[in-house]
Amino acid sequence: MNYAQLLEDIKHEVTRFFQERGNENCVYHSIDHTENVVSKTVEIANHYKLTDPDFFSVSAAAWFHDTGYNTGPAPQHEERGAQIATDFLKKNGLAEEIIAQVAGCIMATKLPQQPQNLLEQIVCDADLYHLGTDRFTELNKKMRKEGEWHFGQKIDKHVWRDGTLSLLQSHQYHTDYAQNLLEAKKQENISRLKMKEAEKDNETRVIKKKEMEVPDANKKGDEKKDKDDRPNRGIETMFRISSNNHQRLSDMADNKANIMITTTSIILSVLLSVMLRKLEDNPQLVFPTLLLLAVCVVTMVFSILATRPSLPDGRFTQQNITEKSVNLLFFGNFYRMSYEEYNQGMEAMMNDRDFLYGSLTRDVYSQGIVLGRKYRLLRIGYNVFMFGIIASVLAFVIAAIFFPN
Numbered sequence: 001m002n003y004a005q006l007l008e009d010i011k012h013e014v015t016r017f018f019q020e021r022g023n024e025n026c027v028y029h030s031i032d033h034t035e036n037v038v039s040k041t042v043e044i045a046n047h048y049k050l051t052d053p054d055f056f057s058v059s060a061a062a063w064f065h066d067t068g069y070n071t072g073p074a075p076q077h078e079e080r081g082a083q084i085a086t087d088f089l090k091k092n093g094l095a096e097e098i099i100a101q102v103a104g105c106i107m108a109t110k111l112p113q114q115p116q117n118l119l120e121q122i123v124c125d126a127d128l129y130h131l132g133t134d135r136f137t138e139l140n141k142k143m144r145k146e147g148e149w150h151f152g153q154k155i156d157k158h159v160w161r162d163g164t165l166s167l168l169q170s171h172q173y174h175t176d177y178a179q180n181l182l183e184a185k186k187q188e189n190i191s192r193l194k195m196k197e198a199e200k201d202n203e204t205r206v207i208k209k210k211e212m213e214v215p216d217a218n219k220k221g222d223e224k225k226d227k228d229d230r231p232n233r234g235i236e237t238m239f240r241i242s243s244n245n246h247q248r249l250s251d252m253a254d255n256k257a258n259i260m261i262t263t264t265s266i267i268l269s270v271l272l273s274v275m276l277r278k279l280e281d282n283p284q285l286v287f288p289t290l291l292l293l294a295v296c297v298v299t300m301v302f303s304i305l306a307t308r309p310s311l312p313d314g315r316f317t318q319q320n321i322t323e324k325s326v327n328l329l330f331f332g333n334f335y336r337m338s339y340e341e342y343n344q345g346m347e348a349m350m351n352d353r354d355f356l357y358g359s360l361t362r363d364v365y366s367q368g369i370v371l372g373r374k375y376r377l378l379r380i381g382y383n384v385f386m387f388g389i390i391a392s393v394l395a396f397v398i399a400a401i402f403f404p405n
Helices: 003-021 031-047 052-064 077-091 096-108 118-127 136-151 157-170 176-213 216-278 283-307 318-323 339-350 353-402
Strands: none
Touching: 003 031, 003 052, 003 077, 031 052, 031 118, 031 176, 052 077, 052 096, 052 118, 077 096, 096 118, 118 176, 136 157, 136 176, 157 176, 216 283, 216 353, 283 353, 318 339, 339 353
8 A cells, every 4th residue: 555645645635625615714723724733743653653554544634633624513523524534545445444543543632632542642742732832822812713703702812711721731742752842831831821810810800999999980080081092092003004004005016116117128228239230131120119119118217207206395384383284204394304393393293182193194195195196107107018018019020921021
């Protein structure tokens, strides 16, 4: 039996299975998780120098162990995964003994894990390998998100943390290899969760104590303050995201313009250095060459215009500050001013909420105007280049066919 080839076939089968039947809401139990479990299974199996049949059994189990998530509800997905593996292996003529080993390894991953032999221990440790790694927090968030989808409701962080802590404390790695490699980091993750739980408990006690001590009038004032603060944070996040998005779009536009400038420069260099010398001997190529030359020049002009900077006067007046009509967040409005004048304007803006948010709004709007101009010029340049190249090639073809030397 060619186990290596059969494992390759299983890889293609499971990958195809996830592509066709995978659920985008299963953000944790995905093909990425399966491939990671396979990788860790191979790592542990190599340590124990398994025979070819045993190595095949644990690897095949790792590939199939979560396929049941895509054929029904989460409970009893191990049984469905074992059946999928059994059906596939039977079609490929595997011995009943090996098929039973694969199914046993898959069933052993069912929580709480109770592996009965080394092969099952290897797959179990590979399945929960991340509990003892730095990726634990990242993957735990994915598990919570997937759990919320399964239950159809949000899961409170405190509730999820309690459940996760219970899992970590009750879990144990079964192989010596995993115990030596992962147990220490798992204990760190447990300590971190306990610390967060303690912080949460302290916060709860402090809040309850304040609610008992603070008069109703003060409590109402605090509630009003909290309500005022929350929109402020949301507004600031909105401005930050908008500015970042505009900056990325501006960088993309500059890159597109640079690509077009480089391309047309190369074509112009070839035309001026090679083609123009041959026009005397090939007069029928004059029109196609001039057409291509014009296309490249026009495209380059629009690309340069898209990236050419334009600067305002670089000055603002005290009246602009009073009327809140200047955007001090853009260097073009102050680069000719002294630091003292700029600092006074910034202090006035920072002490006035309307002025500050107005400046942020004006800054985002200005970025959008500049972006609109860039992309409009780029679109014209790309259109000229695309249609011009087509026309030039057709002109060269016509000249070569109908007006030969």
